[in-house]
Amino acid sequence: MSPPHLRQPPGHVTLPAPVWFRVEAMPANGSYPSLRHAWGEFVYSYSGVTELRTGGQVLVAPPHMAFWIPAGVDQVGYNRRATVHVSIYVDLPLCAGMPRVPASLRVTPLLRAMLDRLETASFDGTDRQGRLLRAMVDEMENCTVTQSFLPDSDDPALRRLLAALHDNPADRQGTAALARAFGFSERTLLRVCQRDLGMSLTEWRNRLRVVRAIAMLQDGDSVEAIALDLGYATASAFIAMFRGITGDSPARYAGR
CATH class of the missing domain: 1.10.10.60 (Homeodomain-like)
Structure with a gap:
């Protein structure tokens, strides 16, 4: 097994924009420290299996699935094999239509197509990208909530x-x-x-x-x-x- 790899998340006090994202390639045996955000977070796995421990349960995002983490929830993210995922951070006023508790999500085909646009992109703050991100938040509300795949x-x-x-x-x-x-x-x-x-x-x-x-x-x-x-x-x-x-x-x- 490769040695543990601890990745520090961005240290934002406020989001750079109402909807902000980053794509992360994590090596095998990678993890984030325990943390909580003042905003919602949508995590989608492009490859590998991303896992989240929160509130006595383990949420699992195999490729092309996702999970939602509401604001103020303690969380620890980790992966046993190399993964590539995107985290989309959503300002609190835009989270009203999302689950109130951490949840695994089955991504809609439309949202998956939009997520594919982000895989090789980086946040640029343009109006065009901002419109895409806001549309993605609207489509997140149409994702089916599934039970915790591996409860703890x-x-x-x-x-x-x-x-x-x-x-x-x-x-x-x-x-x-x-x-x-x-x-x-x-x-x-x-x-x-x-x-x-x-x-x-x-x-x-x-x-x-x-x-x-x-x-x-x-x-x-x-x-x-x-x-x-x-x-x-x-x-x-x-x-x-x-x-x-x-x-x-x-x-x-x-x-x-």
Whole structure:
């Protein structure tokens, strides 16, 4: 694993414009320090998987998805593999139509086309770019809000368990063995997962593997190699899991 890379965000006290943006290429194992903004922030991933820890949950933006961070929310951003993303900062008076809590977003085709215009651009303060950015904020309101893809827990023991699985998503231990290793009875672990994650530990583990698989697909790894790296005995078992979570096969998802 590459060494941790801490990136300092821009230190603006006020935004340079009502809508301001920057495109960031983050190396593997990159992160931002804990911070909060006095404005809204829209984060869209061009490549790689961008992750955000906030308010006891983990929001995940695979390529061509996004998340929204309202003003005044504590956040820590990080990525396990190299990513390229854009952050669009929106002045508070323009945030009225956006979610009041951090949320993952499914980007509309129109907004995606406008975001593609920004990938190789930089903020220039021109009226023309300003009109594009304001139109993008209007279109953000049409994005579908989705549930947190990888919810987290405030329970110390469950949090340690989830961190261990993050470090080794190919771990093939069953729920009973994991429960014993982290001081739970199996029944208690099942109950705490439903309470804190809203899903079984098995589903959470599958979602984690999907996140890792998406990054590996972008790196050009084969489906067979990804399946083995994530602990599957066969590629077909991995493909079935991936399709069950995303609705697409790995190859089709990568092409899309």
